[in-house]
Amino acid sequence: MRDDTIRREESKLSGEEKKYLNSKARVVKRVVISIVEYIAIFILMMVIATYMEYGSLDKFVDSLGNIGAWLSPGGMIFNALVGFLPIIALSCIGVYFGEGTVGKMVFGIIKCVAIIIWLLLVFQGASHSLALPEVFSSMGLENLTVGMDGLVKFMCMVFATCILIPIGEFAGARKKHKRALDHKLRLDDDKDF
Amino acid sequence: MNAGKLVAQIAVVAIIVYCSYSAVISAIPMNNEDMKNPITGLDTLSIGTSLDGANLKVTVDGEITSNLPQDVVDTKFALFVGKGASKIALFELNLGNLVSKQATSLAKTISIPICTLLAYSCSGVDDTGKLTIPVSTQIAFKYFEWQQSYLVDLDITVNNKQMPIETTVGAPSFSIDKATNTAEMTVEVASGGSTILESVLDSLTAGSYEFTCGDATFTADITKGSNIGLSLTAAGTADKTAMAILQEFMDAHEGKLTVTYGGNPYEIDSTNAAAFVEMLSELYKRAGATA
Numbered sequence: 282m283r284d285d286t287i288r289r290e291e292s293k294l295s296g297e298e299k300k301y302l303n304s305k306a307r308v309v310k311r312v313v314i315s316i317v318e319y320i321a322i323f324i325l326m327m328v329i330a331t332y333m334e335y336g337s338l339d340k341f342v343d344s345l346g347n348i349g350a351w352l353s354p355g356g357m358i359f360n361a362l363v364g365f366l367p368i369i370a371l372s373c374i375g376v377y378f379g380e381g382t383v384g385k386m387v388f389g390i391i392k393c394v395a396i397i398i399w400l401l402l403v404f405q406g407a408s409h410s411l412a413l414p415e416v417f418s419s420m421g422l423e424n425l426t427v428g429m430d431g432l433v434k435f436m437c438m439v440f441a442t443c444i445l446i447p448i449g450e451f452a453g454a455r456k457k458h459k460r461a462l463d464h465k466l467r468l469d470d471d472k473d474f
Numbered sequence: 475m476n477a478g479k480l481v482a483q484i485a486v487v488a489i490i491v492y493c494s495y496s497a498v499i500s501a502i503p504m505n506n507e508d509m510k511n512p513i514t515g516l517d518t519l520s521i522g523t524s525l526d527g528a529n530l531k532v533t534v535d536g537e538i539t540s541n542l543p544q545d546v547v548d549t550k551f552a553l554f555v556g557k558g559a560s561k562i563a564l565f566e567l568n569l570g571n572l573v574s575k576q577a578t579s580l581a582k583t584i585s586i587p588i589c590t591l592l593a594y595s596c597s598g599v600d601d602t603g604k605l606t607i608p609v610s611t612q613i614a615f616k617y618f619e620w621q622q623s624y625l626v627d628l629d630i631t632v633n634n635k636q637m638p639i640e641t642t643v644g645a646p647s648f649s650i651d652k653a654t655n656t657a658e659m660t661v662e663v664a665s666g667g668s669t670i671l672e673s674v675l676d677s678l679t680a681g682s683y684e685f686t687c688g689d690a691t692f693t694a695d696i697t698k699g700s701n702i703g704l705s706l707t708a709a710g711t712a713d714k715t716a717m718a719i720l721q722e723f724m725d726a727h728e729g730k731l732t733v734t735y736g737g738n739p740y741e742i743d744s745t746n747a748a749a750f751v752e753m754l755s756e757l758y759k760r761a762g763a764t765a
Contacts, residue, residue: 442486446486
């Protein structure tokens with residue numbers, strides 16, 4: 282009985298070990314999840330945009346007619362989602378690499394840098410400030426401008442320090458990756474014979 | 475369990491907590507009294523009004539003290555009559571930096587054209603005859619320094635305040651003469667009131683105040699008895715309203731308006747001129763003009 286278990290473990294990679302190895306299947310799974318997330322975010326943004334435009338959700342269906350304007354370059358959804366697309370693409374490619382590989386570490390660092398660049402570009406375009414939508418004027422708030430310079434700088438600092446995480450993960454999982462890789466190579470060799 | 479990742483995560487959290495903490499500790503008063511009263515002296519400011527030709531001079535004097543540990547940067551405080559695009563500044567204080575733990579003296583005089591201010595009294599009449607005029611407040615400042623940037627950088631304009639004015643004879647009366655495009659409003663206001671418009675009316679002596687620009691005239695007749703009687707008249711020509719004439723003048727002069735008062739010309743800047751025209755059209759509308 283005990284021999285059986287050991288043999289099965291030896292002849293097959295465990296789920297734990299797969300985590301440390303490169304995998305194309307994981308990328309496919311992640312791409313599917315990303316598309317679902319993307320659609321969910323899209324609908325959520327439509328709801329928020331409708332609310333900002335009309336102050337209620339009654340006209341949600343009508344406002345779907347405006348999708349064209351929002352999706353065109355410079356439109357709200359275009360800026361937010363398409364601007365974020367490179368980061369989603371990067372993270373999808375990033376999951377190909379198993380924990381403890383140099384590739385995973387590099388992609389983790391690139392992800393943080395990409396978010397920093399995205400923050401800087403988006404808020405440069407919005408002239409460093411967020412202005413208030415019309416709906417608040419009924420509350421007597423005529424104008425509210427929030428300068429984003431300091432906040433963007435702070436967020437950039439947060440993501441810059443987050444670069445430490447993939448580096449730490451690489452240092453911690455390096456040996457486990459080697460062990461899993463050795464195991465896989467051994468199994469591949471066995472199959473060849 | 476990945477020990478390396480855990481160590482890195484702890485380090486990241488520690489760095490972020492340290493940065494936030496050091497920013498907070500240098501910007502938030504640690505003493506309860508200062509925390510409750512970050513800025514003192516606002517209630518001791520003296521606001522005076524006096525007449526200067528066709529303008530009303532509003533003088534603000536006094537000093538305020540910031541009890542905050544950091545300087546409040548680019549501070550601006552403004553009070554407007556009206557709201558939206560048709561508001562006129564009663565006073566705008568660009569305070570600059572409120573230096574920490576130090577008194578900042580405020581001394582500011584601004585001039586508002588009387589005709590614009592008076593024209594506002596027709597805007598806020600409700601069905602019960604009460605005059606209420608919307609007042610907007612704007613506050614702008616930067617605070618909470620972190621690495622030469624400011625985490626709090628706000629510019630807020632609020633217009634939920636109303637300035638109520640007691641009228642003693644109920645609803646104001648309006649009349650219009652369509653042949654000469656003349657609109658008129660008459661109202662009686664209790665004297666000795668505390669709002670800005672009431673004190674303006676108190677400081678004006680009885681008589682007729684006439685402002686002209688081309689063929690357009692705006693007249694305020696003030697009578698003083700136990701109450702202040704105010705009668706506003708805007709007159710155009712047979713084929714043009716007063717606003718149309720003023721608008722033509724403004725279009726030709728980069729939005730600025732020059733009115734003649736007591737034989738002397740007075741220039742009104744574009745913001746106040748736009749507000750004036752807006753208020754005149756309100757007067758025409760309330761008097762019953764159709765277009």
